[in-house]
Amino acid sequence: xxxxxxxxxxxxxxxxxxxxxxxxxxxxxxxxxxxxxxxxxxxxxxxxxxxxxxxxxxxxxxxxxxxxxxxxxxxxxxxxxxxxxxxxxxxxxxxxxxxxxxxxxxxxxxxxxxxxxxxxxxxxxxxxxxxxxxxxxxxxxxxxxxxxxxxxxxxxxxxxxxxxxxxxxxxxxxxxxxxxxxxxxxxxxxxxxxxxxxxxxxxxxxxxxxxxxxxxxxxxxxxxxxxxxxxxxxxxxxxxxxxxxxxxxxxxxxxxxxxxxxxxxxxxxxxxxxxxxxxxxxxxxxxxxxxxxxxxxxxxxxxxxxxxxxxxxxxxxxxxxxxxxxxxxxxxxxxxxxxxxxxxxxxxxxxxxxxxxxxx
Amino acid sequence: xxxxxxxxxxxxxxxxxxxxxxxxxxxxxxxxxxxxxxxxxxxxxxxxxxxxxxxxxxxxxxxxxxxxxxxxxxxxxxxxxxxxxxxxxxxxxxxxxxxxxxxxxxxxxxxxxxxxxxxxxxxxxxxxxxxxxxxxxxxxxxxxxxxxxxxxxxxxxxxxxxxxxxxxxxxxxxxxxxxxxxxxxxxxxxxxxxxxxxxxxxxxxxxxxxxxxxxxxxxxxxxxxxxxxxxxxxxxxxxxxxxxxxxxxxxxxxxxxxxxxxxxxxxxxxxxxxxxxxxxxxxxxxxxxxx
Amino acid sequence: xxxxxxxxxxxxxxxxxxxxxxxxxxxxxxxxxxxxxxxxxxxxxxxxxxxxxxxxxxxxxxxxxxxxxxxxxxxxxxxxxxxxxxxxxxxxxxxxxxxxxxxxxxxxxxxxxxxxxxxxxxxxxxxxxxxxxxxxxxxxxxxxxxxxxxxxxxxxxxxxxxxxxxxxxxxxxxxxxxxxxxxxxxxxxxxxxxxxxxxxxxxxxxxxxxxxxxxxxxxxxxxxxxxxxxxxxxxxxxxxxxxxxxxxxxxxxxxxxxxxxxxxxxxxxxxxxxxxxxxxxxxxxxxxxxxxxxxxxxxxxxxxxxxxxxxxxxxxxxxxxxxxxxxxxxxxxxxxxxxxx
Numbered sequence: 007x008x009x010x011x012x013x014x015x016x017x018x019x020x021x022x023x024x025x026x027x028x029x030x031x032x033x034x035x036x037x038x039x040x041x042x043x044x045x046x047x048x049x050x051x052x053x054x055x056x057x058x059x060x061x062x063x064x065x066x067x068x069x070x071x072x073x074x075x076x077x078x079x080x081x082x083x084x085x086x087x088x089x090x091x092x093x094x095x096x097x098x099x100x101x102x103x104x105x106x107x108x109x110x111x112x113x114x115x116x117x118x119x120x121x122x123x124x125x126x127x128x129x130x131x132x133x134x135x136x137x138x139x140x141x142x143x144x145x146x147x148x149x150x151x152x153x154x155x156x157x158x159x160x161x162x163x164x165x166x167x168x169x170x171x172x173x174x175x176x177x178x179x180x181x182x183x184x185x186x187x188x189x190x191x192x193x194x195x196x197x198x199x200x201x202x203x204x205x206x207x208x209x210x211x212x213x214x215x216x217x218x219x220x221x222x223x224x225x226x227x228x229x230x231x232x233x234x235x236x237x238x239x240x241x242x243x244x245x246x247x248x249x250x251x252x253x254x255x256x257x258x259x260x261x262x263x264x265x266x267x268x269x270x271x272x273x274x275x276x277x278x279x280x281x282x283x284x285x286x287x288x289x290x291x292x293x294x295x296x297x298x299x300x301x302x303x304x305x306x307x308x309x310x311x312x313x314x315x316x317x318x319x320x321x322x323x324x325x326x327x328x329x330x331x332x333x334x335x336x337x338x339x340x341x342x343x344x345x346x347x348x349x350x351x352x353x354x355x356x357x358x359x360x361x362x363x364x365x366x
Numbered sequence: 367x368x369x370x371x372x373x374x375x376x377x378x379x380x381x382x383x384x385x386x387x388x389x390x391x392x393x394x395x396x397x398x399x400x401x402x403x404x405x406x407x408x409x410x411x412x413x414x415x416x417x418x419x420x421x422x423x424x425x426x427x428x429x430x431x432x433x434x435x436x437x438x439x440x441x442x443x444x445x446x447x448x449x450x451x452x453x454x455x456x457x458x459x460x461x462x463x464x465x466x467x468x469x470x471x472x473x474x475x476x477x478x479x480x481x482x483x484x485x486x487x488x489x490x491x492x493x494x495x496x497x498x499x500x501x502x503x504x505x506x507x508x509x510x511x512x513x514x515x516x517x518x519x520x521x522x523x524x525x526x527x528x529x530x531x532x533x534x535x536x537x538x539x540x541x542x543x544x545x546x547x548x549x550x551x552x553x554x555x556x557x558x559x560x561x562x563x564x565x566x567x568x569x570x571x572x573x574x575x576x577x578x579x580x581x582x583x584x585x586x587x588x589x590x591x592x593x594x595x596x597x598x599x600x601x602x603x604x605x606x607x608x609x610x611x612x613x614x615x616x617x618x619x620x621x622x623x624x625x626x627x628x629x630x631x632x633x634x635x636x637x638x639x640x641x642x643x644x645x646x647x648x649x650x651x652x653x654x655x656x657x
Numbered sequence: 658x659x660x661x662x663x664x665x666x667x668x669x670x671x672x673x674x675x676x677x678x679x680x681x682x683x684x685x686x687x688x689x690x691x692x693x694x695x696x697x698x699x700x701x702x703x704x705x706x707x708x709x710x711x712x713x714x715x716x717x718x719x720x721x722x723x724x725x726x727x728x729x730x731x732x733x734x735x736x737x738x739x740x741x742x743x744x745x746x747x748x749x750x751x752x753x754x755x756x757x758x759x760x761x762x763x764x765x766x767x768x769x770x771x772x773x774x775x776x777x778x779x780x781x782x783x784x785x786x787x788x789x790x791x792x793x794x795x796x797x798x799x800x801x802x803x804x805x806x807x808x809x810x811x812x813x814x815x816x817x818x819x820x821x822x823x824x825x826x827x828x829x830x831x832x833x834x835x836x837x838x839x840x841x842x843x844x845x846x847x848x849x850x851x852x853x854x855x856x857x858x859x860x861x862x863x864x865x866x867x868x869x870x871x872x873x874x875x876x877x878x879x880x881x882x883x884x885x886x887x888x889x890x891x892x893x894x895x896x897x898x899x900x901x902x903x904x905x906x907x908x909x910x911x912x913x914x915x916x917x918x919x920x921x922x923x924x925x926x927x928x929x930x931x932x933x934x935x936x937x938x939x940x941x942x943x944x945x946x947x948x949x950x951x952x953x954x955x956x957x958x959x960x961x962x963x964x965x966x967x968x969x970x971x972x973x974x975x976x977x978x979x980x981x982x983x984x985x986x987x988x989x990x991x992x993x994x995x996x997x998x
Binding site for chain 2: 061062177206207208209210211233234235236237239240242259260263273274277278279280281282283285288289290291292293295296
């Protein structure tokens, strides 16, 4: 055991496959240094699906790419710690040391299944290649393994698929192949970056179920990145909500939907139409848009769009702190929120509604 | 504009349909370099539609179901292989010059807000162009209309001097809507107008579309794959599957009593609203995506 | 419908936070481009050399003796204070002839670049938008591109007669296909963008779509390509003149000065070296400029930060990583075998 990081002692024997502490990823651009991920901390346990939710520009994909170290190292600075499997500090590995991790112990699924497969090789070739890169299997053994993986993903006629090229498959089938490729070395951590966004609803439901099954069978920890709260409700165990590079809320999925604490989370939940939404009224909206990373506001980053913002919000950046509401069934410390008024908001909302009623 | 109740409450038979399609069919023929017919794909097959004024008609289906092609056929961007399209009783023919003024009444909003505005032209020019195309020369009319359209979508005139890249995705989509409003159309064909937008921006654009419908009496053909959005916005819904309209009903009726198996599958696939619904959820049959 | 400010409802979507200060950005776009240009070392060097050569072309002939004055007594003088570049076999001042030659070369190059850009843009755009025209125009350009540039230029010069204006015509015919190809392929990409479909949906005419809407989107690659044509046509003009098929004597051009000096290269090196150096540095400058413009006009290319800052940070990171690696040699990736046991 190394003693590079004090936490490592605490982590020894913990089930967390990934522990990210105060991750800061910044890019040098023409407009100066842009911090796309600003002090993000989270952990993923074995067999757990952690949802990372946010809109475009919130840093959720950059977080995933930082864990995999996929960003151009010439222009990117990492800070903080990404501890894999309790012992290995991923950010401190050299590129050569990092390579054996990618694709074997860290699997990744991308949004676009077409561009993550090479169009000039057959599915079989690509799967066998992926397997043999990280194992000592013979060609025949790897081929058997490839077939077995395709069967697990539930793709019809797997023998035929091995001989086919990516363009001969439908979008859903391609994504199954990508998942088979990510799972073929039985990774400890699977990172899924919007894996169903490019798919039809019916296919999406099946792919979600597949990812859910895989985590049960392989005990894989999963980072599931999405902007879709419906998908979060379907599959995630715990959720972190990101806004402009920061985690603003961190809790289990039931608490997130039952008692969202941050005004942004509340806004997101309210503004997403559902089958039950009353269509005689306008949708509640979050005004404005996410500012760009070159114009990060002082204080609370959401304050300018927040209906509950007060002067104090813009004075100092709020801490990510435990949220406790009387009568809440979550244990203290399990629900983190980055808002100084989180506890007052339910009361404000009820009085606000009354005011509105009297206004009309 | 006092009438704000959803139009589904009133019987649509009370008025004449504004936009109708009869037996609409579109075949895409692929040809060899010498012009010989190599093969044909029927994107839309014998489609019949009636869209009533001031209503929102939604077409849903998965990618490749022909819903976008239908939108383009109705707008006149594509010429149907056979079938007839009528706007307020008059026949629309994509090829004939006479139906050009009629086509003006049908405008379109596109999915991708990033490529749907010319990056090299200022917003003012993009908007003015819509009127110049239809032969409007009067500068004061053009200027007034630009102001009106921009204000309708929540912008002020100073925004007209900027280039599209200075706006966010949701703002660009609103500029796209302003462009469509320039010629004061009766029908807006919205092809997945919110699917490329962030969640918090989607609601802004949906509300804007509803507000414009109330204020301007617009009729929408809303093409989408998102059942929740469609449920919220539409009065009537048509479900397309492999180029055919397999089911059509009022929004209420379709969701409460879906008839066609595909509609049922589509509704069963809609993501749940709350994690506690996980247990009750109808699971889908194995390998159902082999279509 | 009124809403109190404490509810998250709002009747109309607000304007983006922070979008208002973007207006200043537009105004400073040009100066920003100039700043980026100055920061791009190669482009800046190329641009500077080109400016110097241009200044020589403009002011040189005013400050030097006439490049046509024949003085038998002054034949083949080596470089001196009176004649910094020496004199040629007719006693003409080489510096004056190089400066006058710069005028000719730059004029031919620049004029050809402009003609090629205009013609190539027209052909390329039209081909991109009309299938039949595309077939015909692109086959013609294939045919033209099949000839070596210099051979084609000589053939055209032979047909047209030896005149400076004909050099420009010949070079324009030679280089237009290259520009047309670039413009066509860019326009094909632009044509697939949704805004073109939106214009069609509005009922826009083909002329409006091509010339008002697609054309501005192909300007960047056009400028870059025109820069390279500028350099290529200076070189080709020099080659033509060297072969005696270009700018007719006694008018000096860098190419025919090389021809004059060819036989005297061992007795009067200055007659070939000075025009040669000018040709080389001008071509190098223009090519550097062209490469720079290609980088600067490409939206995906962004010079990140100044190289020095970046290197310093990178070195610091590498050092930190090395110490970390020393400390954590024990925590090498555990093998799967080790884990399962």
